[in-house]
Amino acid sequence: MAKIKLATTWLEACAGCHMSFLDIDERIVELLNHVELTSSPITDLKHPPESGVDVGIITGGIGNVDELEEVKMMRERCKILIALGDCAVTGGVCTMRNPWDKEDVLRCGYVETASTVDGTRPGSEDLPELTDTVKAIDQVVPVDLYLFGCPPNADRIWYVLSELIAGRMPKVEGEALRYGMDE
Amino acid sequence: MSEIHLTIDGVEVVGQSGQTILEVAQSAGVDIPTLCHHPMVSDLGGCRLCLVEVEKMRGFQTACTCPATDGMVVHTETPKLFETRSLVLQLLFYERNHYCMYCPTSGDCELQDLAYRHNLDHWLFERPAENKDVDASRKYFVMDHNRCVLCRRCIRACDEIVANHTLQMAYRGSHSVISADLGLPFGDSSCVSCGTCLQVCPTGALIDRRSVYGGHREQVDRTVTTCMQCSVGCQIEVVSAHRRLLRVEGVWEAEPTHGLLCVDGRFAPLYDEQRERVTGPRVRRDGKLVDATWDEALDVAASGLKLGDVVALATGANTNEALGGLKSLMDRLSGKVGCLGATLPCLDGVTAGAVTDVPEADLVIVAGVDPLETNRVLGYLAKRAKDHGARIVVVCDGENTMAKFADVNLNSGQASQTTELVAQAEKPVVLYGAGLSSEVAANLRGLSKAKFLGLEPGANGRGMAELGIAPVKLNGAKAQLWLLGEEEVRSTCLPAKHGAFTVAVASYQSSALDEVDVLLPAPIWAERSGHITNLEGKTMALNGAVAMPKGVRDETDVLADLASRL
Numbered sequence: 001m002a003k004i005k006l007a008t009t010w011l012e013a014c015a016g017c018h019m020s021f022l023d024i025d026e027r028i029v030e031l032l033n034h035v036e037l038t039s040s041p042i043t044d045l046k047h048p049p050e051s052g053v054d055v056g057i058i059t060g061g062i063g064n065v066d067e068l069e070e071v072k073m074m075r076e077r078c079k080i081l082i083a084l085g086d087c088a089v090t091g092g093v094c095t096m097r098n099p100w101d102k103e104d105v106l107r108c109g110y111v112e113t114a115s116t117v118d119g120t121r122p123g124s125e126d127l128p129e130l131t132d133t134v135k136a137i138d139q140v141v142p143v144d145l146y147l148f149g150c151p152p153n154a155d156r157i158w159y160v161l162s163e164l165i166a167g168r169m170p171k172v173e174g175e176a177l178r179y180g181m182d183e
Numbered sequence: 184m185s186e187i188h189l190t191i192d193g194v195e196v197v198g199q200s201g202q203t204i205l206e207v208a209q210s211a212g213v214d215i216p217t218l219c220h221h222p223m224v225s226d227l228g229g230c231r232l233c234l235v236e237v238e239k240m241r242g243f244q245t246a247c248t249c250p251a252t253d254g255m256v257v258h259t260e261t262p263k264l265f266e267t268r269s270l271v272l273q274l275l276f277y278e279r280n281h282y283c284m285y286c287p288t289s290g291d292c293e294l295q296d297l298a299y300r301h302n303l304d305h306w307l308f309e310r311p312a313e314n315k316d317v318d319a320s321r322k323y324f325v326m327d328h329n330r331c332v333l334c335r336r337c338i339r340a341c342d343e344i345v346a347n348h349t350l351q352m353a354y355r356g357s358h359s360v361i362s363a364d365l366g367l368p369f370g371d372s373s374c375v376s377c378g379t380c381l382q383v384c385p386t387g388a389l390i391d392r393r394s395v396y397g398g399h400r401e402q403v404d405r406t407v408t409t410c411m412q413c414s415v416g417c418q419i420e421v422v423s424a425h426r427r428l429l430r431v432e433g434v435w436e437a438e439p440t441h442g443l444l445c446v447d448g449r450f451a452p453l454y455d456e457q458r459e460r461v462t463g464p465r466v467r468r469d470g471k472l473v474d475a476t477w478d479e480a481l482d483v484a485a486s487g488l489k490l491g492d493v494v495a496l497a498t499g500a501n502t503n504e505a506l507g508g509l510k511s512l513m514d515r516l517s518g519k520v521g522c523l524g525a526t527l528p529c530l531d532g533v534t535a536g537a538v539t540d541v542p543e544a545d546l547v548i549v550a551g552v553d554p555l556e557t558n559r560v561l562g563y564l565a566k567r568a569k570d571h572g573a574r575i576v577v578v579c580d581g582e583n584t585m586a587k588f589a590d591v592n593l594n595s596g597q598a599s600q601t602t603e604l605v606a607q608a609e610k611p612v613v614l615y616g617a618g619l620s621s622e623v624a625a626n627l628r629g630l631s632k633a634k635f636l637g638l639e640p641g642a643n644g645r646g647m648a649e650l651g652i653a654p655v656k657l658n659g660a661k662a663q664l665w666l667l668g669e670e671e672v673r674s675t676c677l678p679a680k681h682g683a684f685t686v687a688v689a690s691y692q693s694s695a696l697d698e699v700d701v702l703l704p705a706p707i708w709a710e711r712s713g714h715i716t717n718l719e720g721k722t723m724a725l726n727g728a729v730a731m732p733k734g735v736r737d738e739t740d741v742l743a744d745l746a747s748r749l
Contacts, residue, residue, distance in 0.1 A: 083305070089304075092282065148304065172304045177303075179298070180285070180289045181289060
């Protein structure tokens with residue numbers, strides 16, 4: 001049987017979800033028996049191949065124009081798209097800036113904080129522009145499976161992956177459904 | 184009341200007429216989801232989580248308000264109900280900030296539990312962007328309107344349990360917020376910081392400052408004990424984690440006050456205690472108090488007390504066991520035992536009442552005491568009675584916090600008017616205290632129809648009185664033993680030493696202890712085990728929630744050890 005092609009990406013988030021993914025520990029060997037990891041933030045290739053993959057995992061919310069493009073690309077190239085972690089599912093902690101204008105947020109963060117001396121807003125054409133608000137993945141593209149958690153613990157990530165390997169769509173309910181850090 | 188028969192989810196169950204569908208279901212073990220319902224307050228059917236289907240009734244019914252009737256066929260878990268409740272939850276999550284990942288109540292939240300139960304694995308609607316205020320103007324707990332689901336439990340608790348009427352709704356629709364005194368910051372309002380609203384809040388809208396992030400329900404220990412801050416004997420649940428005291432909660436099921444507490448019991452001991460603990464035994468050597476072992480200190484104490492002519496003085500902060508131990512020790516030494524602080528005047532022949540009589544009363548007479556200051560919960564219960572139509576009469580010559588809630592304010596000279604008022608009442612209750620003048624006492628004694636509650640000044644004042652411990656004269660005692668517990672005893676209240684050898688057992692340092700010859704440490708409220716007798720004369724259990732610090736021993740044990748060395 002051909003291996004399942006898996007791509008992961010990490011948008012506006014803290015990296016905790018990918019750390020938790022790596023926390024599946026030795027089960028990663030079992031995973032790689034069944035799965036080809038085509039691209040991820042922790043491998044050389046960062047984007048899924050144009051030919052597409054079976055499963056895509058997005059961690060993080062959408063907070064700038066690059067992330068917006070990335071999400072659209074993931075949706076185009078992934079048959080099953082998973083929003084993994086509170087930020088991907090709801091926008092998460094990054095949405096704390098949403099009640100304010102993004103210019104005010106940048107000024108507050110880089111210029112006005114009490115510990116900042118002669119602060120300036122970083123500006124470079126390499127830096128993507130912030131979106132007006134931080135959004136969850138499903139506010140931009142359809143999502144097939146949601147896994148709440150900040151981060152979801154390794155056992156719950158493994159549950160989702162092993163169900164997919166077994167050819168079943170995971171049911172995220174009961175013990176598999178946990179919000180935030182309520183593990 | 185008559186028996187009624189219902190079918191709930193295909194099972195025949197028996198209820199009583201007058202019960203709601205929810206009550207019948209709960210007593211039959213059927214778990215209908217609820218959010219705005221709380222067993223201690225009236226129901227309003229606001230949250231729509233307890234919706235059920237009743238055959239032959241149109242639409243859905245709120246189980247918490249719909250009266251159960253004979254022959255009713257109720258369904259609580261149909262796919263349609265599940266879908267409707269899920270939608271209700273989606274709307275609740277949509278309305279405010281219910282991001283669990285940065286909420287201190289995550290893991291202890293009823294909204295979260297309901298969302299798990301309804302498999303809410305993502306949100307359907309646009310996320311909220313409006314920021315509501317966070318009101319941190321109160322000392323002990325914070326109101327975050329962003330986390331509020333507008334269930335109004337806090338409003339109902341403030342109205343119905345505490346009778347304080349501070350809270351109400353302000354604005355309309357999605358702008359609705361819980362408001363204090365029509366828009367004051369909570370800290371400037373009539374709020375008495377009893378914390379009842381905090382305890383009934385189902386989400387992270389009301390947050391206790393001290394215990395926040397201290398551990399959620401699966402990580403904490405809970406110990407039921409008796410509040411030691413006054414003589415009412417409220418049952419409290421001490422919540423601790425890793426031997427750290429987190430918070431105090433009222434026990435809804437327990438008499439005498441069914442979960443109602445006050446600022447003195449719930450918050451003050453945890454937030455406001457600034458005194459330094461006595462951490463180990465100390466003895467006087469070369470004019471100075473120095474650290475000693477228990478053996479050394481007890482030997483010095485025993486040899487000093489053996490000099491004869493001993494007087495022991497106890498405060499109301501001691502357990503019955505410790506007081507009993509003190510009495511038997513003094514019997515062996517042929518010494519006297521007396522009490523420190525005020526005592527209640529003796530009102531022979533009056534009918535004793537219970538705390539639960541107060542909210543049921545139709546007339547509450549307050550005399551010689553300011554319950555809203557000294558035994559606050561009784562003040563709240565009297566106000567609850569007033570909400571149900573009772574009259575409050577305050578007999579007082581000076582200031583009294585209760586006066587502004589009184590229907591009749593009398594001075595001591597007018598105390599005879601109480602006779603007429605009691606004659607007109609059906610369930611009169613008298614709350615009296617140590618400040619009662621003999622003139623007023625003489626009037627009150629004649630109120631044979633009334634039930635009396637004496638508000639003992641010390642937490643275990645009643646226990647002391649029942650052991651016959653009363654004020655004593657100390658003239659010329661050669662040795663003194665003070666059993667102070669946590670009570671602040673000013674040096675002016677203590678007898679002049681006149682060179683007497685003095686042993687003190689105390690939880691906290693104070694200037695009164697500077698001159699003693701032996702100082703022995705004592706536990707505090709959360710560490711004590713034993714019993715006290717509350718103002719009703721009921722024996723209440725104390726259970727240590729946290730271990731005593733190393734070096735501290737329980738007084739009962741210390742007194743027995745001391746006796747063995749005589």
